[in-house]
Amino acid sequence: MTRKLTFSGLMVALGVVLPQLVHLILGPTGxxxxxxxxxxxxxxxxxxxxxxxxxxxxxxLTISFFLTGMPPVPILYFMAAELPIYALVAGTLYQRLHVPLPGSLLLAMLAGRGAMALAVYGLQFALQLHLSPGVYVAGALTKGLVGALLQLLVIPVLMKLLEKEEIAHGRVRTN
Structure with a gap:
């Protein structure tokens, strides 16, 4: 349990720090x-x-927004729909249905972007946004192509390294 909690805290911290490093190196649109x-x-x-x-x-998302103002509203709301879907789909496919990691990653990416599209469509009326959901999602897909390719290359390698170091065998071992 302690190991799982520690690793969870590390992932939250990385989720706050990594975007700041990317913005520092590549600028605000990085x-x-x-x-x-x-x-x-x-x-x-x-x-x-x-x-x-x-x-x-x-x-x-919450900690990053309150500490850094990033991601800004309304992108915060779109990501609040997208990121949990990534987690739910990737984790379920990989851990419970035993879909190989690359397939789990790719299917989760598609599901998460679909959730983002639905959030953009649904929230445009509630937030009185003047944007086209189709154009917004197409732009996000195009801009995020480099990140998606990096994920498809880096995450499987990282997971192999974690497994080699016996940190992971499909999950953080709690014993």
Whole structure:
């Protein structure tokens, strides 16, 4: 239990710090290209499971917003729909249904972007946003292509390294 809690805290911290590093190095729009908050969410999903990772995603968004103002409203709301879906889908497919990691990652990416599209569509009326959900989502997909490719390359390698170090065998071992 202590190990799981410690790793959860680490993932939340990474979800707050990584975007700041990306913005420092690449400027204020770097996050929309690299998608730094997505990395700890996926790693948490594969190691800690879907529920814990979904909670981590919401905690990191909330803490980041209150400490740094990032992501800004309304993007915060869109990501609050997207990131937990990443966690739930990736964790469920990988840990419970035993879908190989690359497939779990790719399907979760699609589901998360779908959740974001639904959030954009639903919230545009509630928040009186003047944007086209289709154009917004297409832009997010295009901008985030580099980050998605990095995720598909880095996360499987990172998971292999964690397994090699016996940190993970599909989850953080609690014994």
């Amino acid at each position: 996050g929309s290209f690299i998608l730094p908050m997505h990395f700890p969410v996926f790693v948490a999903a594969f190691l800690l499971g879907p529920g814990t990772a979904a909670l981590i995603s919401l905690l990191m």
